[in-house]
Amino acid sequence: MPDQSLLTDEVRAMVGRESASGAVEVTLRGWRHAVEVYTGEVPSHTPNDGDPVSGYAIAALETDYEATELPNLLPNSILIANQWEFERPLRMGETLTAFYRLVDVNERFGGRFGYSIDFRAEVVYRDAAGAVVARSGRTMTQYDPAEARAADGEP
Amino acid sequence: MTVAFGALREGDELPVLHLQPSLGMIIRHCALQWTFPAFFYDPEAAKAAGMPGTIIPGPFKVGLLYRAVDEWLGESGWIRQVRAAHRRPDQTNNPIDITGRVARVYEEGGAKRADLELAIINIEGQPSVRGFAVVEFHQ
Numbered sequence: 333m334p335d336q337s338l339l340t341d342e343v344r345a346m347v348g349r350e351s352a353s354g355a356v357e358v359t360l361r362g363w364r365h366a367v368e369v370y371t372g373e374v375p376s377h378t379p380n381d382g383d384p385v386s387g388y389a390i391a392a393l394e395t396d397y398e399a400t401e402l403p404n405l406l407p408n409s410i411l412i413a414n415q416w417e418f419e420r421p422l423r424m425g426e427t428l429t430a431f432y433r434l435v436d437v438n439e440r441f442g443g444r445f446g447y448s449i450d451f452r453a454e455v456v457y458r459d460a461a462g463a464v465v466a467r468s469g470r471t472m473t474q475y476d477p478a479e480a481r482a483a484d485g486e487p
Numbered sequence: 488m489t490v491a492f493g494a495l496r497e498g499d500e501l502p503v504l505h506l507q508p509s510l511g512m513i514i515r516h517c518a519l520q521w522t523f524p525a526f527f528y529d530p531e532a533a534k535a536a537g538m539p540g541t542i543i544p545g546p547f548k549v550g551l552l553y554r555a556v557d558e559w560l561g562e563s564g565w566i567r568q569v570r571a572a573h574r575r576p577d578q579t580n581n582p583i584d585i586t587g588r589v590a591r592v593y594e595e596g597g598a599k600r601a602d603l604e605l606a607i608i609n610i611e612g613q614p615s616v617r618g619f620a621v622v623e624f625h626q
């Protein structure tokens with residue numbers, strides 16, 4: 333464990349800061365690919381523009397958007413959680429504005445990773461009126477393998 | 488499948504979804520996400536990283552939880568939220584079961600909703616993922 337907290341003012345100041353926003357589009361191609369990836373089947377119907385579509389489409393939107401790199405405070409990094417959240421169903425053909433932000437940073441003392449730092453980040457998708465439509469979140473834990481008890485979790 | 492909100496009870500179980508994610512599925516997921524860590528598709532790279540074989544990406548598993556809920560819910564409503572807390576890796580080609588139960592049935596702001604507890608159970612019977620979902624039923 334380090335002698336002092338690695339969560340410096342500089343790191344804490346990253347929390348809540350929004351990246352530059354960019355446009356993403358719910359496309360037929362992206363939605364079809366996502367459905368095929370998760371269900372193993374090619375969709376049997378073709379939604380029209382404006383139709384609600386299954387949330388798998390958010391995985392294709394993620395590809396359209398570059399997340400900001402997290403600072404490397406400890407040698408190893410592992411994914412411990414993912415989240416998809418929708419305020420309403422995505423609609424075929426709609427253009428959304430996306431931005432990335434670090435939601436929270438926390439230190440953990442002890443546990444399976446020993447001293448570790450959790451970074452919870454999300455990409456937020458807004459419609460043309462500025463209303464939040466969806467969020468895609470993930471939590472990464474950085475840790476020192478010398479302190480970890482077991483390599484649980486996902487790289 | 489059709490799920491009626493009025494007939495839903497806390498403790499109701501979702502049908503178990505049996506899956507066996509193949510290397511082909513994982514490669515397609517890597518392509519969708521445009522992320523290619525070699526230990527997801529190259530057995531030698533996985534072994535070099537200390538893993539017994541290639542593993543299923545965590546972001547893929549949240550999509551599988553979504554699928555289990557989506558197949559149960561059908562046209563009865565839509566999924567507001569799915570969360571996955573990763574506990575241990577799952578190896579590619581190993582069978583997994585996705586289980587779920589209704590944890591809470593409620594109305595909120597005029598919307599009919601249910602909270603679901605989910606899990607991915609690995610070949611040893613251990614939960615590799617603990618999950619959670621919120622669904623909203625059509626009026």
